[in-house]
Amino acid sequence: MINFNRFTLANGLKVLVHEDKTTPMAVLNILYDVGARDEEEGRTGFAHLFEHLMFGGSINIPSYDEPLQRVGGENNAFTSNDITNYYITLPAANIETAFWLESDRMLSLAFSEKSLETQRNVVCEEFKQRYLNQPYGDVWLKLRPLAYQTHPYRWATIGQDLAQIENAKMEDVKAFFKKHYNPQNAILVVGGNVDTYEVKALAEKWFEPISAGEKYVRNLPKEPEQTVVRSLTVNADVPLNAIYMAFKMPARLDANYQVFDLLSDILSQGQSSRLFNSLLKEQQLFSEINAYITSSLDEGLFIVDGKLVEGVAIEQAEAAIWAELNKIASELVSENELTKVKNKSESIMVFSEMSLLDKAMNLAFYELLGDADLLNVEINKYLSITADQIRSVAQETFKKEKSSTLYYLANA
Amino acid sequence: MLNRTIAPAFRQVNEINFIKPTANNLANGIPVYTINAGETELVRVEFIFANVNWDLSKPLQAVAVNSLINNGTLNLTAKEIAEKVDYYGAFLQTDYSADHTTITLYSLTKHLSSVLPIVWSILNESIFPQQELDIYKQNQKQKLQVSLQKNDYLARKHFAHAIFGNTAYGSDINLADYDHLLQQDLLAHYKAAFQPKNCTIVVAGKFLEQDFKILDTVFGSSWQNQASFTKNEFVFTAHKSREIYIEKPEALQSAIRMGNLSINRSHQDFPSLQILNCVFGGYFGSRLMNNIREDKGYTYGIGSGIASLKHAGYFFLATEVGADVCEKALIEIEKEINLLRTDLIADEELDLVKNYMLGSLLGSLENAFSHADKFKNIYFAGLDYNYYDNYIATVKNITAEQLKVIANQYLDWNAMTRVVVGKK
Numbered sequence: 001m002i003n004f005n006r007f008t009l010a011n012g013l014k015v016l017v018h019e020d021k022t023t024p025m026a027v028l029n030i031l032y033d034v035g036a037r038d039e040e041e042g043r044t045g046f047a048h049l050f051e052h053l054m055f056g057g058s059i060n061i062p063s064y065d066e067p068l069q070r071v072g073g074e075n076n077a078f079t080s081n082d083i084t085n086y087y088i089t090l091p092a093a094n095i096e097t098a099f100w101l102e103s104d105r106m107l108s109l110a111f112s113e114k115s116l117e118t119q120r121n122v123v124c125e126e127f128k129q130r131y132l133n134q135p136y137g138d139v140w141l142k143l144r145p146l147a148y149q150t151h152p153y154r155w156a157t158i159g160q161d162l163a164q165i166e167n168a169k170m171e172d173v174k175a176f177f178k179k180h181y182n183p184q185n186a187i188l189v190v191g192g193n194v195d196t197y198e199v200k201a202l203a204e205k206w207f208e209p210i211s212a213g214e215k216y217v218r219n220l221p222k223e224p225e226q227t228v229v230r231s232l233t234v235n236a237d238v239p240l241n242a243i244y245m246a247f248k249m250p251a252r253l254d255a256n257y258q259v260f261d262l263l264s265d266i267l268s269q270g271q272s273s274r275l276f277n278s279l280l281k282e283q284q285l286f287s288e289i290n291a292y293i294t295s296s297l298d299e300g301l302f303i304v305d306g307k308l309v310e311g312v313a314i315e316q317a318e319a320a321i322w323a324e325l326n327k328i329a330s331e332l333v334s335e336n337e338l339t340k341v342k343n344k345s346e347s348i349m350v351f352s353e354m355s356l357l358d359k360a361m362n363l364a365f366y367e368l369l370g371d372a373d374l375l376n377v378e379i380n381k382y383l384s385i386t387a388d389q390i391r392s393v394a395q396e397t398f399k400k401e402k403s404s405t406l407y408y409l410a411n412a
Numbered sequence: 413m414l415n416r417t418i419a420p421a422f423r424q425v426n427e428i429n430f431i432k433p434t435a436n437n438l439a440n441g442i443p444v445y446t447i448n449a450g451e452t453e454l455v456r457v458e459f460i461f462a463n464v465n466w467d468l469s470k471p472l473q474a475v476a477v478n479s480l481i482n483n484g485t486l487n488l489t490a491k492e493i494a495e496k497v498d499y500y501g502a503f504l505q506t507d508y509s510a511d512h513t514t515i516t517l518y519s520l521t522k523h524l525s526s527v528l529p530i531v532w533s534i535l536n537e538s539i540f541p542q543q544e545l546d547i548y549k550q551n552q553k554q555k556l557q558v559s560l561q562k563n564d565y566l567a568r569k570h571f572a573h574a575i576f577g578n579t580a581y582g583s584d585i586n587l588a589d590y591d592h593l594l595q596q597d598l599l600a601h602y603k604a605a606f607q608p609k610n611c612t613i614v615v616a617g618k619f620l621e622q623d624f625k626i627l628d629t630v631f632g633s634s635w636q637n638q639a640s641f642t643k644n645e646f647v648f649t650a651h652k653s654r655e656i657y658i659e660k661p662e663a664l665q666s667a668i669r670m671g672n673l674s675i676n677r678s679h680q681d682f683p684s685l686q687i688l689n690c691v692f693g694g695y696f697g698s699r700l701m702n703n704i705r706e707d708k709g710y711t712y713g714i715g716s717g718i719a720s721l722k723h724a725g726y727f728f729l730a731t732e733v734g735a736d737v738c739e740k741a742l743i744e745i746e747k748e749i750n751l752l753r754t755d756l757i758a759d760e761e762l763d764l765v766k767n768y769m770l771g772s773l774l775g776s777l778e779n780a781f782s783h784a785d786k787f788k789n790i791y792f793a794g795l796d797y798n799y800y801d802n803y804i805a806t807v808k809n810i811t812a813e814q815l816k817v818i819a820n821q822y823l824d825w826n827a828m829t830r831v832v833v834g835k836k
Contacts, residue, residue: 022451024427025775060416069697070764071422072771091771096420104416121709121734128664129712129732135561209414237662239557271482272494280547281490287551307558309550340499347501347520350454354779 001376002359004189005196006367009203011212013183016363016372017199018191020356026092026192027357030102031364033187034180035082036159037152037220037298045159048079049123049168050176054086056115058105071097079157082297083368089357092193096202103206106186109177116170123165127158135238139408146232147246147301147404151223182213187367191360223248223299230404235411240287240307241314242408245321247302247397252295253369258381259393260293260302265341266333266390267291267304267324272340275304278324284309285317302397314407322398329394332387345382424808425770430800431783433614436624439632440608444624445787447616449780453522455617456781457627459515459535460788462610463580464641465601469592471583473601476548476593478508481515481602483544485537490544493530502527504534510581511644511722511792513605521618528630535606536635540598549590556587563660563667563833564732570656571669574829575726579646604641612791616784646723648673656831666738666834669730670745672827674718676725677793683806684818685718685727690765691757691815692716692748692823693729695772697764699748700729708744710737720793727822735835742830752819756812769807 004018039046054077055064068075073090088098131137140156148154159165188207190199226248249260268275268291275289289306304325308317352358366375433445463474482504483490497504502519504527515534519527559565569584576582613627650673660666675682686694693700693716700714714731733741776782790799 023778024429025778061419065697066764067419069695069768072425072767072774074696074768074772074775089775091423091425091774093425094420094422094771097422100416100420107416118706118709122705122712125665125710125732125734126712128734133563133664133732135558205414237561239561240554270494270498272491272498277491280551284547284550287554307554310554336499340495343501344498347454347503350452350520351518353452354450354454354781356778 002353002363004363004372006372007200009183009208011183011208011210012215013203013207013210014187014367015199015203016187016189016367017194017196018189018359018363019194019196020192020359023192023356024092025089025356026095026098026190026194027087027089027360028095028098028102029085029087029189029191029357029360029364031187031189031368032084032086032180033185033368034084034216035080036155036157037081038180038216038218039152039155041152043164043168043172044155045123045157045165046168046172046176047084048157048159049119049165050173051077051079051084051086052119052123053109053115053173054105056112056119057110058101059108059110061101061104062110064101064105067097068101073097081153081157083365085361085364087357087361095190095194099202099206103210106181106183106207107210111170111174113170116168116173120165120168123158124162127162127165131156131158135236136242136408139244139406142232142234143244143246143404143406146230146406147248148223150221151298152220153223153296153298178213179216183207183210184212184215187364189360189364189367191363192356220298226402229400231407232405233407233409235409238408238410240310241410242305242307243314243318243321244303244305244406244408245318246404248402249293249300249302249397251299252297256389256393258378259385259389260397262338262341262345262382262385263328263390263394264291264293264302265344266337267328269341269344274328275321275324279306279320283320285312285320314409318405325394325398329391329398331391333390335387338385338387338390342383342385346379349379424767425774428770428774428777428800428804430777430786430797431780432797433784433787438608438613438628440635442608442611442613442631444613444615444627445784445791446619446624447780447784447787448619449783450617453520453618455519455521455524455615455619455623456784457517457519457528457531458614458784459531460612460614461513461606463511463513463644464605464610466580466644468578468583470597471585472589472593473597474513474580474605475508476545477540477598477602477605478506478513480540480544480548480598481506481538481606482534483548484539484541485533486539487537488530488533493534496530497527500527504531521623524623525626528626532630532635538602540595540602542595545593545595545598549593553587553590556585556590563663563665564669564730566658566833567667567669567730567831570658570833571671571728571829571831574654574656574831575671575673576646576648576724580644581646581721581724604639607637607639607641608635609637610641610643614784614788616780644723648724650827653827654829656829657836658831658833660834663735663834665732666735666832666836667730667732668738668741668745668830668832669728670828670830671726671728672824672829674725674727674822676720677789677799678795679725681818681822682718682720682725683803684810684814685822687765687769687807687810688752688815688818688823689716689718689727690769691761692752695768697768699751700745703748704731704733704741704744708737708740710734710741722792738832738834738836746825749823749825752823753816755816757815759812762812762815766807770804773804
């Protein structure tokens with residue numbers, strides 16, 4: 001149970017406070033409701049590049065990192081296809097510094113040319129390090145456009161290619177800031193050794209003077225229903241053949257979301273899971289095998305991927321995956337197996353409460369979903385899932401015509 | 413009107429409270445250190461074994477035993493072990509590091525009596541089935557093939573081998589080493605390496621007296637020493653620095669790793685060297701990051717550190733830089749090292765680093781687990797909590813002059829072994 005208080009400033013900024021007096025630290029987490037899905041084709045990778053620019057100085061404060069480090073704080077951020085999330089941890093006594101820094105960059109950035117030029121380079125190096133200069137690094141650059149044809153999920157957060165990042169202009173940066181970085185599009189969570197009244201006063205002092213800005217109304221193209229099987233073969237200088245299968249699954253807020261999550265756990269969580277035991281241990285077709293969901297806010301993907309044991313034909317490996325998927329789509333899972341994954345989910349949730357930062361991030365994310373209270377009842381949704389639901393969701397999902405399969409083959 | 417150009421007042425961290433463990437022993441003598449803290453009904457129990465019987469001709473033996481220890485016992489198959497652990501919502505981890513092998517159980521406290529017997533069976537009755545070993549060998553070889561295509565992996569591997577040679581810290585693992593793993597060797601190593609006499613138990617979380625009784629009932633009497641072993645001991649002497657260049661004509665980025673033998677935590681200069689390292693490459697605002705990432709844009713990240721092992725310490729720096737700017741990056745790194753040796757660190761920068769390090773230490777004491785981790789750092793280095801008092805005092809009081817002396821003593825470009833994998 002994660003307790004919190006909640007209020008909204010006059011400019012529309014939502015603020016949540018989680019008091020935890022067991023720690024001398026505080027966290028300030030701010031989630032902006034913008035991700036790679038809000039980019040335009042041809043200018044992809046921008047939300048993430050922008051995240052880097054948020055550290056290049058703001059209108060009144062030339063350096064973001066330095067003053068924070070000076071008071072014993074640390075910060076970082078991440079961008080996904082759905083959101084951009086920034087966080088600070090620091091000694092609770094110095095919490096005002098976090099308000100000062102974070103509010104100034106919401107007010108306005110410095111928009112320095114030097115920072116833009118440097119961060120273009122840094123992000124290009126990040127692109128190379130994570131996606132291009134690694135074996136299998138570009139899988140998601142190939143798999144996304146196979147699985148999605150219309151929705152902006154067809155590109156990865158890093159962007160479609162290096163050129164689009166190299167071409168980013170200052171005017172694009174300014175327009176992006178104006179459109180997405182304002183109080184109405186943000187959720188602020190302050191946690192740790194703080195008092196709600198004190199946080200409220202600080203929020204009113206530092207954030208409330210910022211003008212509300214325009215509310216961004218998201219209107220993304222909807223992905224048409226997939227009706228035919230899709231496949232793609234890539235050859236690369238990698239040592240092993242690999243297979244990636246993507247199935248469409250509903251958006252995060254769908255009533256069945258948690259059923260999909262448990263379904264992926266039954267198939268692939270840990271060494272007692274089905275795919276691990278059947279495909280890796282018993283049949284020895286794969287040296288690695290995974291199933292997981294993308295947890296996207298819009299229509300997401302259920303992924304099965306694996307690296308093949310040398311000498312195994314990819315068709316044979318694929319057929320074996322299908323046999324497991326068909327099995328779970330036709331036969332009910334046992335009570336024991338279902339209880340096992342439920343207990344595991346429950347325990348993962350309890351463990352996540354060990355970290356102040358995780359608690360703050362979760363509160364922000366569930367508030368974005370509609371209500372931070374959902375976080376505290378989430379586990380009940382998992383515990384009430386039945387074997388019938390698992391089977392019927394599997395039946396609906398694991399169909400050839402809803403699948404996109406990528407063969408990632410080693411050059412001969 | 414709010415003046416946003418003026419920073420709010422702040423305080424340097426003054427008070428840092430460590431939760432110290434209580435010490436007990438199981439009936440068979442195993443020391444148990446417990447950090448009983450936290451609101452949540454969960455617990456982490458670590459069984460930490462000092463590594464023994466290092467054998468250069470069988471470099472993977474200890475690693476393989478650690479990976480396969482939960483893959484079958486007298487009465488349970490690998491799958492049954494995993495199912496039982498998962499059923500109780502617990503997590504069982506096996507980790508092999510340079511000095512220790514650790515079996516970690518995370519569990520809700522209420523399920524301890526159900527899951528601890530599984531751990532007992534793993535530590536006493538593992539049988540290392542041939543079939544599991546065969547699968548392990550096949551899959552690990554495949555994983556290694558993938559790793560060998562990663563420049564940063566290659567840089568790490570060649571660096572460690574250059575510094576530590578054919579010891580547990582540096583042995584150069586190749587695909588063929590997996591072929592030499594034999595079931596009877598694993599069984600023999602297992603009997604020697606997992607005994608009460610080289611085990612320390614560290615518990616963190618909600619753990620009361622009745623829980624200790626459960627632990628003692630399961631492990632205190634029915635687990636006895638039965639074999640002899642030789643604890644791993646290594647002695648290293650600094651040798652001439654080397655340059656290692658592994659060319660990858662297709663590389664978009666080059667992985668750089670460099671460093672040298674240095675001191676470990678038990679040396680009196682260790683806290684001072686940590687402060688110097690922080691300035692140099694130990695945090696996001698470090699000189700390396702500021703210069704090579706934030707000013708030049710040559711890399712996504714660059715950092716340095718001092719690793720403290722039982723029988724050695726080493727200083728290292730690691731990054732991946734654009735292949736076209738690799739030479740330039742190396743020149744900048746050398747410049748930054750030399751600057752620390754020739755120029756005093758400005759007060760403003762040093763004050764910032766001091767405050768940052770104190771805040772960072774405070775923040776690293778987040779929960780019972782992290783307090784236990786802090787205890788392990790000193791315990792396994794043969795130190796006590798005075799180490800942290802001294803560390804905090806050193807951070808607060810060290811001067812730029814002292815750091816310059818430390819830089820001249822411990823940071824030397826010419827003494828560093830430098831590995832580049834990619835293009836220059």
